[in-house]
Amino acid sequence: SYVLTQPPSVSVAPGQTARITCGGNNIGTKSVHWYQQKPGQAPVLVVYDDSDRPSGIPERFSGSNSGNTATLTISWVEAGDEADYYCQVWDSSRYLFGGGTKLTVL
């Protein structure tokens, strides 16, 4: 069965760039979506279809997808970006989520 692999944690200083990866076999052939979840809150869609942003999501959030890795990039990281991030795909008539990455802003 298809598996999405994310690093458990990523740390970055304010103002720097955070890159969160999502690995999967030929994931570049699928549409990847990313969600941000802050403690005690519901997830929020931040990137869909690999690289599109919903309205209201800052341009600092961007995505890419190629080969076996999709990447969520957060530029000019702010303290408020500290959260768990999940990637998601639709495969074989089911949704799949990655295990999540905790972004820590140092």
Added chain:
Amino acid sequence: QVTLKESGPALVKPTQTLTLTCTFSGFSLSTSGMRVTWIRQPPGKALEWLARIDWDDDKFYSTSLKTRLTISKDTSKNQVVLTMTNMDPVDTATYYCARGSYGDYMDYWGQGTLVTVSS
């Protein structure tokens, strides 16, 4: 304005059946392309997809849980109901409903409801 809200019991006993209702507004599940999905999240753990129902009544279930799940909709009430049988303490989680449209992603989420399974 799209909103979704989950409702149901906060506590269920092992072996009981859980029934959760998602009541939504701002869209219609009779509109082509609309979908409602259930996702859960055990405390401190990752998101897990459970089931989806589409505007045309197509239904999809998690492979590992499909024998225990039933999803249905009441378009006139703007509600989607999820039932999960034979509840176990490992099913303790926050249960979310979310909206999807033509894309295979969830663009609006409910606030979630915590369900604890304990005797």
